[in-house]
Amino acid sequence: MRTEKVLTHARIYPEYRLAYTEKTLSIRNHATSNFSQQEALYTFHLPEGSVVSSLSLWINGKEEKGYLTSQTKADSAYQTIVGVEMRDPAVIHWQEGNTVKIRVFPCTPEETRRFKVGVTSPLKVEEEQLVYENIYFQGPGTVTATETVKLDFPSSTRLISMPFQSETSEPNTMLAKGGYKQFWEARFKKPPLASTGFTFGGKSYLVEPYQEIVAPAEIKTFYLDINKSWSKSEFDELYNLLKNSDLQIYDGAWLKLTANNKDAMFNSLSKKRYTLFPVHKVRDPNAALLITKGTIASPNLKDMKGSLFGDMLKNRHLNNLKLKTFNIGDELSPYFKTLTELRIVHCERKELNEISKMISEHTFPVDPETVTADNQAIVRIDRADMLIRETDQPVKQNAPDHLLRLFAYNQIMRQIGGKYLDESYMKASEINSALIDQAAKANIITPVSSLIVLETQKDYERFDIKKSKNSLDNASIKNSGAVPEPHEWVLIILFALLVTFYTLRNYVL
Secondary structure: OEEEEEEEEEEEEHHHOEEEEEEEEEEEOOOOOOOOOEEEEEEEEOOOOOEEEEEEEEEOOEEEEOEEEEHHHHHHHHHHHHHHHOOOOEEEEEEOOOEEEEEEEEEOOOOOEEEEEEEEEEOEEEOOEEEEEOOEEEOOEOOOOEEEEEEEOOOOOOEEEOOOOOOOOOOOEEEEEEEOOOOOEEEEEOOOOOOOEEEEOOEEEEEEEOOOOEEEOOOOEEEEOOOOOOOHHHHHHHHHHHOOOEEEEEOOOEEEOOOOOHHHHHHHHOOOOOOOOOHHHOOOHHHEEEEEOOOOOOOOOHHHOOOHHHHHHHHOOOOOOOEEEEEEOOOOOHHHHHHHHOOOEEEEEEOHHHHHHHHHHOEEEOOHHHOOOOOOEEEEEHHHOEEEEEEOOOOOEOOOOHHHHHHHHHHHHHHHHHHHHOHHHHHOOOOOHHHHHHHHHHOOOEOOEEEEEOOOHHHHHHOOOOOOOOOOOOOOOOOOOOOOOHHHHHHHHHHHHHHHHHHHHHHHO
16 A cells, blocks of 8 residues: 555644644555455654644545544444444544554555545744644655645745745745655744634633743752763753752662762663653652653553553552653653643753753742633643633634634643543543543544544444534634634524515515
């Protein structure tokens, strides 16, 4: 099998620091036998903080949209249809480390299969720039694949750098065609955040800048998580700063760093490609501070299922741990990405000079998600350097519905927390039904929810998969604005009827 064509269409919202991207892939089975039926398996790598918000599969030449359901139901339906009935399904599941897995069946030599996945992503802030990062994938070969890339953005956007030379004179659009490329990014000037919001289901969602507030932090024990990404100068600077404190490392057991053992321990630990710091073993988490440095590779939490380390993590109540953590620089390991998304650790990415300053001043940033007032909830979108606020108050409308999708994803991850390690909880739809309802409202995949496309309506009924009511439904490039509330629809319809009545009356008279 080979991936033959890729269509990337993204709409950029600089004033909301987010983007919505649709990737449409065409797959061809080049087997010599017409009876060959194969399953296409793709892993998509998403920008940090992203969430999948739509899925489509073309069946008999027609685009069929996905249904949002529990991960357990989606997996059961897919396995039954593929394993027994050999008919058309597609399913997408959440995975750790900002990845998702898509399965499409069947792919035969008789036709080109086509599917589409839609992703809502924060734009990364780098000083005065916004960075759009491409979504790339691993799957059937792409050596001969062609790609068309189209980026749409507002007329007020100030471009800094684009990955391709545009082939269109259409304003506010970049269009390029060529071979498939995995890694590229586009940069824009960072504008002020918009003051307009998005309203749905009686709640409104607004963006606002994240403003760091620090508070006193009385730390009794400091932990250094050393791996190959650390430099000796970084280690020495922190050791000299903390040498008169209780300074610990973990190497199968806790060990206090001293002048006598520090160099030997650094030489040993800095050879490790990655480490799995045992957050569950930290003594007195409220008075502890962890300093780590990210690596590209590390096992995910699910990879440790059945191991002693995994069992110890699962059996420790981690929901309210919120271990204060500094990460040196920008990169987070997959392990710490998941711990951060689940709010098991409160991780702040800082340069070494900033970390040293806060330690010297005995301060640590306040978690804005713990601050709520007037029935308002807040989530922090770290990479976009902003907050999304949920409020009961009416707001001026103009924002895309992706504000609600990002807000819901972060709220669900926070509520799952340490329960993510409890397999019985994650697979019990009746227990986590409230989370699945939240995911359905925003039409997003999460650790407890998936999107699936089945061949017929009878298939959905058979597996008790129902189209979500009072939800945003699948995201779309075309549908980017506010969704009217029920009472607003009534006014719109009445207005349309009045216009029609007076128009027709004039003709009759």
